[in-house]
Amino acid sequence: MEKELIDNVCEEKIYERIYDNHSEAINNYFYYKFGDREMAEESVQEAFIKLWENCKKVPFGKAKSFLYTVANNLSLNRYKHKKVVLKYANSVPQQTQDNQSPDYKMEEQEFKLKLEKAIQNLSEKQRVAFLLHRIDGKSYKEIAEILNISVKAVEKRMQKALESLREEIDAFK
Amino acid sequence: MNKNYHLADWLDNKKSDDTLSGIQGMDTLKKIKQYSAQFEKPKFSKDEVFRQIKNKQNAKKSKAINWSVAASVLVILGVTSLAFLFSVKDVTSQIDSQQHVVLPDNSKVILAEDSKFKFNNWFWNFDRTAKLSGLAYFEVEKGKTFTVKTDFGTVQVLGTRFQVLSRDSIFKVVCYEGSVQVKFEGEENVLKKGQFITYHNRLIFEQSNVYGEKPSWVSKTHHFENVSLSEVMQELEKEYSIEVDILKVTENKRFTGTLPSDDLSLALEILNKTYQMNYTIINENKFIFVDNVQP
Numbered sequence: 001m002e003k004e005l006i007d008n009v010c011e012e013k014i015y016e017r018i019y020d021n022h023s024e025a026i027n028n029y030f031y032y033k034f035g036d037r038e039m040a041e042e043s044v045q046e047a048f049i050k051l052w053e054n055c056k057k058v059p060f061g062k063a064k065s066f067l068y069t070v071a072n073n074l075s076l077n078r079y080k081h082k083k084v085v086l087k088y089a090n091s092v093p094q095q096t097q098d099n100q101s102p103d104y105k106m107e108e109q110e111f112k113l114k115l116e117k118a119i120q121n122l123s124e125k126q127r128v129a130f131l132l133h134r135i136d137g138k139s140y141k142e143i144a145e146i147l148n149i150s151v152k153a154v155e156k157r158m159q160k161a162l163e164s165l166r167e168e169i170d171a172f173k
Numbered sequence: 174m175n176k177n178y179h180l181a182d183w184l185d186n187k188k189s190d191d192t193l194s195g196i197q198g199m200d201t202l203k204k205i206k207q208y209s210a211q212f213e214k215p216k217f218s219k220d221e222v223f224r225q226i227k228n229k230q231n232a233k234k235s236k237a238i239n240w241s242v243a244a245s246v247l248v249i250l251g252v253t254s255l256a257f258l259f260s261v262k263d264v265t266s267q268i269d270s271q272q273h274v275v276l277p278d279n280s281k282v283i284l285a286e287d288s289k290f291k292f293n294n295w296f297w298n299f300d301r302t303a304k305l306s307g308l309a310y311f312e313v314e315k316g317k318t319f320t321v322k323t324d325f326g327t328v329q330v331l332g333t334r335f336q337v338l339s340r341d342s343i344f345k346v347v348c349y350e351g352s353v354q355v356k357f358e359g360e361e362n363v364l365k366k367g368q369f370i371t372y373h374n375r376l377i378f379e380q381s382n383v384y385g386e387k388p389s390w391v392s393k394t395h396h397f398e399n400v401s402l403s404e405v406m407q408e409l410e411k412e413y414s415i416e417v418d419i420l421k422v423t424e425n426k427r428f429t430g431t432l433p434s435d436d437l438s439l440a441l442e443i444l445n446k447t448y449q450m451n452y453t454i455i456n457e458n459k460f461i462f463v464d465n466v467q468p
Contacts, residue, residue: 019226027219027222048223088208089212130209131212133184134210135209135213136214158184159179162181
């Protein structure tokens with residue numbers, strides 16, 4: 001009985017827990033893809049409403065993949081791709097605290113800008129995989145699940161992403 | 174093909190920096206790894222979005238209820254309108270004959286030739302509204318408002334006798350008893366007994382008095398009130414498509430009375446007696462009258 005209860009996504013508590021665990025990742029995934037905050041949040045909404053409507057058919061264990069499947073199938077043609085704008089955290093502990101000459105700071109600032117621009121110019125597939133790993137800290141396995149591809153394919157995307165980023169950044173040197 | 178993606182492994186901390194020595198642009202790669210970990214997560218209004226999801230869930234629920242209500246309303250409407258449709262009676266008189274219709278409340282309608290009358294049999298007692306195109310005479314039982322709609326105007330009565338003509342561009346209403354309200358192009362007129370109103374091409378054409386209890390085409394009679402013989406004869410000529418010569422008749426009195434409009438010989442007989450005259454039939458359609466010389 002207990003297990004059945006846990007399995008039931010229609011249960012408010014369970015549903016909320018699923019939202020708590022996955023909503024942000026889905027949101028970020030869509031943000032990395034399209035660069036549109038509004039659209040990302042709307043996708044989260046739609047995916048979770050679909051989950052609620054199908055709560056009797058979706059066991060707890062399948063909820064995550066259901067959400068991503070729905071999200072991937074949403075018709076998002078009405079949205080235009082925007083630039084993915086990212087922000088550097090202010091409170092990052094500086095590894096090179098002792099080495100903060102003005103020159104260094106300027107160089108760092110310059111690099112950060114170049115990196116952001118280079119990320120914007122990545123292909124959608126590479127960018128999504130790269131940012132899920134770097135920002136959301138998803139493992140390659142998790143990314144593979146989200147994108148519904150193999151881990152090897154994720155590794156390939158990461159490899160390609162790194163190569164393109166380096167090439168673009170070094171090209172402006 | 175089992176390719177190794179060293180950079181991917183390195184980025185995922187599965188390989189140390191040393192294993193990649195010799196790879197082009199290692200400095201830049203290191204920086205990419207370092208700084209790309211410093212990005213903030215995109216903004217996400219987690220609670221707000223959840224609230225919206227809840228709202229939409231509720232909206233969907235209430236929508237579902239509304240749908241079932243809407244569905245039953247539709248079914249009821251459907252059944253009623255079917256009943257309504259099936260109970261609509263359409264009466265059309267032939268081009269050469271009149272037709273009598275008795276409505277559920279015993280009101281009588283006489284359709285003149287080539288006329289169309291439509292009413293709802295089942296709902297008649299709730300809504301006494303009928304449609305007419307052509308010419309009809311009504312004898313309406315007292316009760317709720319009785320409405321006759323035509324292409325031109327609407328006639329409303331409570332209980333009375335009246336005639337409506339709505340054909341081509343002519344809309345004519347004659348009141349034979351009680352009073353009749355005529356609505357035409359936002360204009361209202363009330364007719365009293367013996368009055369009629371005619372609209373022609375959307376303009377009031379004439380409004381004056383009639384005599385008689387019923388239209389002549391209904392009673393098959395023609396009523397005359399204090400008219401000269403020549404006027405009576407003119408009417409007969411029109412009615413029976415005949416030609417009459419009364420030049421030799423002494424016109425000494427005016428005529429008040431009723432003549433049949435479907436029996437020429439009877440009509441002529443009545444006139445003969447009244448005016449003491451005689452007629453000679455020239456041919457089927459021509460009659461010459463002369464004074465009846467008493468022997």
